[in-house]
Amino acid sequence: MTTPGLPLWVTVPGTLLLVAGGLLAMIGALGLVRLRDFPSRMHAPTIGTTLGSGCVLVTSMLVSSAMLGRPVAHELLITLFVVVTAPITAMLLMRAAVYRDAIRKRSRR
Amino acid sequence: MNAIFQGAAWFASLCFALAILLALVRLLRGPAAQDRVLAFDAIYMNGMLTLLMLGIRSGSLVYFGTALLIALFGFVGTVALAKFLLRGEVIEP
Numbered sequence: 001m002t003t004p005g006l007p008l009w010v011t012v013p014g015t016l017l018l019v020a021g022g023l024l025a026m027i028g029a030l031g032l033v034r035l036r037d038f039p040s041r042m043h044a045p046t047i048g049t050t051l052g053s054g055c056v057l058v059t060s061m062l063v064s065s066a067m068l069g070r071p072v073a074h075e076l077l078i079t080l081f082v083v084v085t086a087p088i089t090a091m092l093l094m095r096a097a098v099y100r101d102a103i104r105k106r107s108r109r
Numbered sequence: 110m111n112a113i114f115q116g117a118a119w120f121a122s123l124c125f126a127l128a129i130l131l132a133l134v135r136l137l138r139g140p141a142a143q144d145r146v147l148a149f150d151a152i153y154m155n156g157m158l159t160l161l162m163l164g165i166r167s168g169s170l171v172y173f174g175t176a177l178l179i180a181l182f183g184f185v186g187t188v189a190l191a192k193f194l195l196r197g198e199v200i201e202p
Contacts, residue, residue, distance in 0.1 A: 022124030
């Protein structure tokens with residue numbers, strides 16, 4: 001474990017963001033296991049994927065800017081990618097679920 | 110303050126590991142195929158976050174590229190699986 005002397009403007013928001021991100025991801029996974037039907041299970045992990053990853057990415061940005069001594073914004077790439085792709089996967093999966101449910105109902109009748 | 114930050118980093122890593130385990134439960138138990146795909150989506154996302162936490166804890170920048178690749182290929186995999194569930198074929202002629 002390196003990172004010896006991180007300044008205070010990194011550690012205070014970093015600590016809060018990391019705790020919040022971990023809790024959000026865990027709550028999302030708990031909802032993925034506990035909720036009853038697929039449409040409600042669909043939206044449980046999105047809290048972890050968007051807000052949790054946002055918290056971790058902001059912390060990563062702070063830490064790497066403090067280590068290099070200049071503003072670093074690599075992590076915006078991952079943030080942008082996650083924000084763009086999460087709705088696409090959700091929409092495709094939901095369409096697949098609706099389609100498969102309709103087929104199953106029709107074959108049962 | 111630095112020790113508290115390291116403690117928070119460990120806590121977040123453990124939370125992401127636990128989230129992967131919970132999603133694995135859904136992956137193995139899921140009643141329909143779309144539940145398994147959703148669990149796979151949650152697993153690769155939390156794996157990417159775990160890798161970023163490794164980068165934060167060790168203070169190196171090399172894990173960033175790997176996390177970006179995981180996000181990219183995970184998205185491609187999920188879209189391919191969802192397309193397969195929807196149409197029975199991934200790339201249509």
